[in-house]
Amino acid sequence: METDSVPADDPPRRVELSLRDGYATYGWLYAPAGDGGQPRPPVVYVHGIQSHPGWFTRSCGALARAGHAVLAVARRGSGENTVARGHARSAWQLMEDLDDAVVWMCKHTGAAKAHLVGVSWGGKLAAAYCQAVSGGRATRDQFVVRVASLTLVAPGIVPRVDVGWRTKLAVASSLVGRPGRLFDIPLSDVALFTDNEAGRAFLRGDPHRLTRATARFLFASRVLDWRLSRAGAGGLTVPTTLLLASRDRIIDNDATATAIRRLTGGNARVVTLNGAHTMDFEESPDEFLTTLAAATGY
Numbered sequence: 416m417e418t419d420s421v422p423a424d425d426p427p428r429r430v431e432l433s434l435r436d437g438y439a440t441y442g443w444l445y446a447p448a449g450d451g452g453q454p455r456p457p458v459v460y461v462h463g464i465q466s467h468p469g470w471f472t473r474s475c476g477a478l479a480r481a482g483h484a485v486l487a488v489a490r491r492g493s494g495e496n497t498v499a500r501g502h503a504r505s506a507w508q509l510m511e512d513l514d515d516a517v518v519w520m521c522k523h524t525g526a527a528k529a530h531l532v533g534v535s536w537g538g539k540l541a542a543a544y545c546q547a548v549s550g551g552r553a554t555r556d557q558f559v560v561r562v563a564s565l566t567l568v569a570p571g572i573v574p575r576v577d578v579g580w581r582t583k584l585a586v587a588s589s590l591v592g593r594p595g596r597l598f599d600i601p602l603s604d605v606a607l608f609t610d611n612e613a614g615r616a617f618l619r620g621d622p623h624r625l626t627r628a629t630a631r632f633l634f635a636s637r638v639l640d641w642r643l644s645r646a647g648a649g650g651l652t653v654p655t656t657l658l659l660a661s662r663d664r665i666i667d668n669d670a671t672a673t674a675i676r677r678l679t680g681g682n683a684r685v686v687t688l689n690g691a692h693t694m695d696f697e698e699s700p701d702e703f704l705t706t707l708a709a710a711t712g713y
Contacts, residue, residue, distance in 0.1 A: 427475070432488065434515050436508070440496055442488035442516070443468045444523075445479035456563045457524045458711060459516050460487040463535030463571065464636070465602050465625045466693075467494030471534065473695045474568075477704035478532070483711060484524050488516040490537075492632070493625045501597060501628040506638035510544045514558045521561055528563040530711045535665070535692065536636070538570025543639045546651045546678065564654040566710040569663055569692050572643060573670035576601055578633070589630035597627040607664050607692060614696030649680030656710040657683050658703070660690040684710070 427443040434440060447454065458478050462468060468475070468487035475485045491512055492499045503509050520529050533541030545565050548558045578586070578601050589596040602608075603626065605618040618624060628636075657675045659668045668687065675683045686706055688694065694703040 427472075427479075427485075427487070430486075432516065432519055434491065434512050438491050438498070438512075440489050440491055440512075441494075442486045443472075443475070445475050445483075445485035445487070447482050447484045448480045449482055454484075454524070454526075455482040455711070456526050456528055456530055457484040457486065457520045458530045458532055459513075459520050460485055461513065461531065461533040461537035461541045462487070462490065462493070463537050464628070465600055466535065466537075467623050467625070469494070469621075469623065470693065471695050473700055474532075474534075474704060474707055477708050478711065481708035481711070483530065484520070486516060486520045486523075488513075494623050501625055501632055502595060503629075503632045503635050505631075506543070506635040506642065509540055509635060509639070510547060510558075513540060513544045517561050528561050530564045530566065531562055532566045532568065532707070532711070533570060534568040536571040538567040539572050539636075539639050539643065541565060542567060542570060542572065542651065542675075542678070543642045545653050545655075546643065546646050548653070562653050564656070564711060565651075566656045566658065566707065567675065568658045568694065568707070569660050569666050570657070570671060570675075571666065572640075572674050573667045574665055575663075575667050576607065576665050586630045586633050590634055594629060594631040596630050598630065598633060600626055600628055602665070609693050609696035610662065610691045611696050611698050613698070614693070617696070643674070643678065646678060648677050649682075651675075651678040655679050655683040657685045658694075658706060658710070659685070659687045660692055660694055661687055662689075662691045665692045 427445040430444045432440050475487050478485045492502045531541045605615045690697045
């Protein structure tokens with residue numbers, strides 16, 4: 416598999432994004448393959464807690480070949496970002512950041528709406544954002560509805576792996592006096608992500624993999640959990656597809672499917688594919704890539 420941050424053929428273009436609080440992040444912009452027909456809505460691709468856009472060149476490329484412009488955006492404090500490493504002020508800030516990426520992509524392409532693809536922890540953020548868009552009782556102004564569909568790939572909504580109770584107590588005690596205190600993200604074993612040795616070698620050597628996060632970020636992540644667990648049944652109204660990996664060691668597949676069916680009022684399409692958690696790293700990911708591209712065909 417490729418170990419560079421961008422694929423060797425038809426590489427994407429690096430773009431800079433300024434978030435609403437002035438934080439400077441980046442993304443990889445993939446141009447759509449097209450035949451001159453009606454352009455498909457663009458895709459905003461949201462990575463996981465440890466990952467960054469360089470992990471998902473295969474799936475972003477597949478979406479581009481299916482005719483979508485794709486923006487794989489790097490979360491603040493992750494990937495190649497060194498400012499405020501592993502930090503976010505709040506769950507709301509993370510959702511605002513995602514909103515900024517969606518707005519940027521819609522303006523860049525001239526589209527009214529974009530598809531969202533959220534992988535692992537990024538699926539939790541994308542689902543919380545869409546729930547706020549489509550029916551959440553936010554205490555601030557609602558986001559404008561710009562989401563055409565939501566695809567969740569092994570989303571971190573009901574994980575098998577979590578920080579221990581001692582770490583949870585330490586995080587709680589750090590929130591007032593030391594919100595920037597760093598804690599290990601409990602995903603140090605690369606075997607959790609993939610069974611493919613080439614993928615594991617890539618992860619072990621990845622200098623941009625995020626291994627620690629601040630107390631404030633971890634609390635913000637917990638708030639995203641609370642938003643989804645307390646959302647009313649059917650509160651997620653955008654067309655939703657859930658893709659699960661059959662050999663996932665990070666996500667509880669059955670509990671995740673139950674949670675998404677409740678959130679969507681039973682309207683989610685649920686597909687289980689043969690693979691480990693990060694299906695981009697499968698030795699032969701064709702089934703996943705084909706299914707992912709079809710999920711954005713609304």
